[in-house]
Amino acid sequence: MKFKTATISVFLGTALFCGTASAGLVEATDVNTTTGIGGDLTFTPTGGDLGLKNVNGVDALGVKGGPSGAEIDIQGDQAIAVQKTSREAFQLASTTLAFLYDGPEFNDFQERASIEAFFANGGSSTAVIENIYNSPSDLDFNIYIDNVLLDSTQTNALILSDTTASTNGTPGLVQLGALFGSQLIQSLSFTALEGSCGVDSCNNQSDYSIKNIATVPEPGTLALFALGLTGLVVAKRKSA
Numbered sequence: 001m002k003f004k005t006a007t008i009s010v011f012l013g014t015a016l017f018c019g020t021a022s023a024g025l026v027e028a029t030d031v032n033t034t035t036g037i038g039g040d041l042t043f044t045p046t047g048g049d050l051g052l053k054n055v056n057g058v059d060a061l062g063v064k065g066g067p068s069g070a071e072i073d074i075q076g077d078q079a080i081a082v083q084k085t086s087r088e089a090f091q092l093a094s095t096t097l098a099f100l101y102d103g104p105e106f107n108d109f110q111e112r113a114s115i116e117a118f119f120a121n122g123g124s125s126t127a128v129i130e131n132i133y134n135s136p137s138d139l140d141f142n143i144y145i146d147n148v149l150l151d152s153t154q155t156n157a158l159i160l161s162d163t164t165a166s167t168n169g170t171p172g173l174v175q176l177g178a179l180f181g182s183q184l185i186q187s188l189s190f191t192a193l194e195g196s197c198g199v200d201s202c203n204n205q206s207d208y209s210i211k212n213i214a215t216v217p218e219p220g221t222l223a224l225f226a227l228g229l230t231g232l233v234v235a236k237r238k239s240a
Contacts, residue, residue: 046078125183
């Protein structure tokens with residue numbers, strides 16, 4: 001009976017661990033903007049300090065600065081690199097981006113976020129998410145993987161959800177799935193590419209911020225954990 005109880009306890013512990021570790025979600029509000037650490041991830045900015053912004057109830061992470069010096073976004077030469085604090089490889093499960101201002105504010109259209117993944121095997125891949133703004137009720141996205149435009153079926157499979165159109169004061173959110181499949185990633189780099197102008201002049205400014213990132217641990221990490229639990233069960237059985 002002691003062995004059965006121990007086995008059930010370990011099994012439940014394994015299930016609980018896998019349920020939480022299989023998709024570790026880090027929200028922008030989890031990140032310490034001084035140290036850059038949030039959950040098990042480290043966020044490293046380029047072009048300014050990390051900052052947290054709230055627009056219309058949406059919290060998102062960006063880099064302080066921009067043309068006015070008081071903006072918190074990813075734009076121009078700014079970037080945010082993301083990696084495991086432990087430096088272990090991981091898989092990208094999802095990320096939610098906030099295109100907080102688009103269209104009416106600067107007459108910018110087709111703002112573009114770029115996410116480059118550096119793989120554990122030494123390779124890399126880049127996903128570009130293009131926010132197509134037509135009207136407050138018409139929001140759509142194009143996705144390019146390594147400069148190849150995905151068709152509508154592929155794009156819809158990667159967009160887990162998109163909510164409001166991004167207008168002045170209203171964030172446009174898009175939750176993206178596993179952009180790089182099951183590839184093991186060492187780090188991610190979030191940057192912005194130049195957008196397109198509408199009918200009038202604009203500054204071609206693409207700006208967005210990161211609402212959250214969900215990662216999956218390297219499979220080997222889970223395997224080692226499972227082996228450790230197996231050892232506990234065997235040890236418990238011998239002592240019973």
